[in-house]
Amino acid sequence: GAVVSQHPSRVICKSGTSVKIECRSLDFQATTMFWYRQFPKQSLMLMATSNEGSKATYEQGVEKDKFLINHASLTLSTLTVTSAHPEDSSFYICSAVGAGPKPQHFGDGTRLSIL
Amino acid sequence: DAKTTQPPSMDCAEGRAANLPCNHSTISGNEYVYWYRQIHSQGPQYIIHGLKNNETNEMASLIITEDRKSSTLILPHATLRDTAVYYCIVRAGQGGKLIFGQGTELSVKP
Numbered sequence: 001g002a003v004v005s006q007h008p009s010r011v012i013c014k015s016g017t018s019v020k021i022e023c024r025s026l027d028f029q030a031t032t033m034f035w036y037r038q039f040p041k042q043s044l045m046l047m048a049t050s051n052e053g054s055k056a057t058y059e060q061g062v063e064k065d066k067f068l069i070n071h072a073s074l075t076l077s078t079l080t081v082t083s084a085h086p087e088d089s090s091f092y093i094c095s096a097v098g099a100g101p102k103p104q105h106f107g108d109g110t111r112l113s114i115l
Numbered sequence: 116d117a118k119t120t121q122p123p124s125m126d127c128a129e130g131r132a133a134n135l136p137c138n139h140s141t142i143s144g145n146e147y148v149y150w151y152r153q154i155h156s157q158g159p160q161y162i163i164h165g166l167k168n169n170e171t172n173e174m175a176s177l178i179i180t181e182d183r184k185s186s187t188l189i190l191p192h193a194t195l196r197d198t199a200v201y202y203c204i205v206r207a208g209q210g211g212k213l214i215f216g217q218g219t220e221l222s223v224k225p
Binding site: 006093107111 | 157164215
């Protein structure tokens with residue numbers, strides 16, 4: 001089946017650091033990738049939608065200058081949390097979907113902890 | 116996208132069928148019903164989806180009512196590893212975003 005790989009799985013860093021998370025579709029071309037954030041005991045919250053070669057579309061309330069998204073190829077999207085602070089600590093999850101009426105497939109998530 | 120309503124939690128005995136209901140009374144004609152589940156600290160896993168016909172795969176069966184206003188996900192023989200939060204989501208078929216609700220927390224007990 002479709003596989004989405006997310007890296008790193010866990011990162012701990014100091015406040016003020018920028019952190020980059022990678023999301024790769026391993027066996028299909030992802031025309032669209034999505035980034036979600038999940039706080040403890042809450043559901044997934046969509047942050048942004050990215051299409052290959054174009055700017056990401058951010059959900060209301062998500063700062064585009066804080067969460068930089070790049071979708072440079074059909075198999076790779078990156079999320080960079082710039083100048084991260086403790087309140088950015090969360091579980092970040094990506095998903096990818098190919099062309100046509102197919103389901104999205106999710107990565108295993110990145111647990112980000114900002115000290 | 117249409118919203119869905121699910122019970123917050125359910126229990127099921129190991130080996131028995133787990134029937135998870137979902138209400139989507141405002142679903143549009145071009146919207147599919149998708150089911151995902153999330154085991155603790157992992158990304159969501161795709162289970163099954165359907166438009167109006169019942170669907171079955173190696174993981175589960177999806178029963179959609181004739182008026183499409185509700186559906187039921189059936190895990191025929193639940194195991195302890197099926198303990199997870201199950202999300203029912205409706206979405207237009209072609210690449211639309213998934214909006215997650217609170218889901219149903221299924222606990223399979225020995």
